[in-house]
Amino acid sequence: MYKLYWNPGMANLAPHMALEAIGVPYELIRVDTGAGEQHNEAYRRLNPTGRIPTLVHDDQPLFETAAILLHLADRHPEAALMPAPGTRDRALAYQWLIHLTNTVQATYLAYYYPERQVADPALAGSVRQAAETRLGEMFDLLEQALDGREWMVGEGPTIVDLMLLMMIRWGRNFARPPRSLPNLGVLAARIAALPPVRRAFEQEGLAQPWY
Ligand SMILES: N[C@@H](CCC(=O)N[C@@H](CS)C(=O)NCC(=O)O)C(=O)O
Secondary structure (H helix, E strand, C coil): CEEEEECCCCCCHHHHHHHHHHCCCEEEEECCHHHCHHHCHHHHHHCCCCCCCEEEECCEEEECHHHHHHHHHHHCHHHCCCCCCCCHHHHHHHHHHHHHHHHHHHHHHHHHCHHHHCCCHHHHHHHHHHHHHHHHHHHHHHHHHCCCCCCCCCCCCCHHHHHHHHHHHHCCCCCCCHHHCHHHHHHHHHHHCCHHHHHHHHHCCCCCCCC
């Protein structure tokens, strides 16, 4: 049995979509970050980074969204959430998943928590603006990579698409939101129309527009 520690719309959203796509039983355990529950001792024992999400699988806690997604895809190959090991598509899936977590998601942390990047709080607004500009450049690259493609890799939806939809969503209030780029807008609509994805958004109580 899986347990996913979550808070609405946070990085748990991609693993949540994956669990719904796989169709196994799981339990959602809310961590209210507004109340600082991610710093509680009990939660820190599971996830010493004090971040969301954590997946607990048979008493083994696992943190880092991309690792959770890969573990779920590995354990449930029948859901075809990753291309077959050793293939070119698998290599591309690693490339994009790691780019999304290591570069795009990391820059989102500067956008959403700019005050953590500076000693002088007066500079936080500038950090946030620079992060939005850099994210815009990253989405331009993803837009190009999607030219002529229906999904980010391979011939069907993978964990890369789930992660990408979450990244597109997080930029929905940008001056130039990722959904306004033609390929990204079409891909976001395609992923968001998948029934397991819709269920995850609905279960998290996320209001429209979702991205
Ligand atoms: N690389 C980590 C980042 C996790 C992360 O920063 N999560 C955010 C929510 S999206 C969080 O926990 N924010 C609360 C905080 O930092 O206090 C992952 O993907 O799991």
